[in-house]
Amino acid sequence: MRIERLGQDKIRIFLTFDDLSERGIQKEDMWQEIPKVHDLFTEMMDQAYNEVGFDATGPLAVEVFALPAQGMVVIVTRGKYDHHHFGVGSPYEDELPEEVYEMEVTLEQSDTILYSFDDFEVLIEAAHVLRHMIDEAGRLYKYNGKWVLRLEPDELDEGRIPALIAVLAEFGEATSVTPAMLDEYGDVIMADRAIDVICSHFKRQD
Incomplete structure (x- = not known):
């Protein structure tokens, strides 16, 4: 709690x-x-x-x-x-x-999936692992000093959602912020296809 x-x-x-x-x-x-x-x-x-x-x-x-x-x-x-x-x-x-x-x-x-990341490098790692599960999904925000990834279920393959959440939980942290609060107080960094954009512009650490 x-x-x-x-x-x-x-x-x-x-x-x-x-x-x-x-x-x-x-x-x-x-x-x-x-x-x-x-x-x-x-x-x-x-x-x-x-x-x-x-x-x-x-x-x-x-x-x-x-x-x-x-x-x-x-x-x-x-x-x-x-x-x-x-x-x-x-x-x-x-x-x-x-x-x-x-x-x-x-x-x-709400069926929205929200996970926060303290470190952008960790988010890059997570994005590369998630890339094969997610085609064109994800919106990235900056909120309270953290990176928050938002995924809507209608953008995802329902059968892959449990595995996707397992990866998110490994790299990030479930966040208590609601979608409405993100829209009102968060800064949109990547409006759509966030996973693909991150993977295209940032390489994984060796």
């Missing part, structure tokens, strides 16, 4: 599939109101307070993004009640949660 502070009232939490399986949670469980998911959220908020000083009291907006190869990204924003639903005179007035965490959860799923 990795926690980053995005602002005074917002944090991002990256959960790997190992984080989920260690707690007996399947990816599909995140869509359900079950005790072990609630326990996981409580654990995340405790860790967020201890690591980055994020106080999770009050209403929270929770966005969960499921990524195919990386795990899950959970973005938590501290906010205010929507008094149309909760508040004086509301039909829900007596149903206000008594717990510390009051959540409004949004769930999204």
Whole structure:
């Protein structure tokens, strides 16, 4: 579990599939109101307070993004009640949660594959290994000082995706950034055919 502070009232939490399986949670469980998911959220908020000083009291907006190869990204924003639903005179007035965490959860799923690389030389090595698996795919970004390779599944041979991810995991690191954040905050270095472009312009180290 990795926690980053995005602002005074917002944090991002990256959960790997190992984080989920260690707690007996399947990816599909995140869509359900079950005790072990609630326990996981409580654990995340405790860790967020201890690591980055994020106080999770009050209403929270929770966005969960499921990524195919990386795990899950959970973005938590501290906010205010929507008094149309909760508040004086509301039909829900007596149903206000008594717990510390009051959540409004949004769930999204993305099939985009995203891996980051600290060193461009390592990315060159990975590209040469991947070249025989990928014909004309890949977009390369620079984001937070790292090189981020983005692959869309419709550009790939579905049968090769597990092997492709295995190579990416060997050379790079699954990243918690979402495609939307990359588009907004990242710098596009190679807009398309990134693997082919890298291999054409950069040789492998001997």
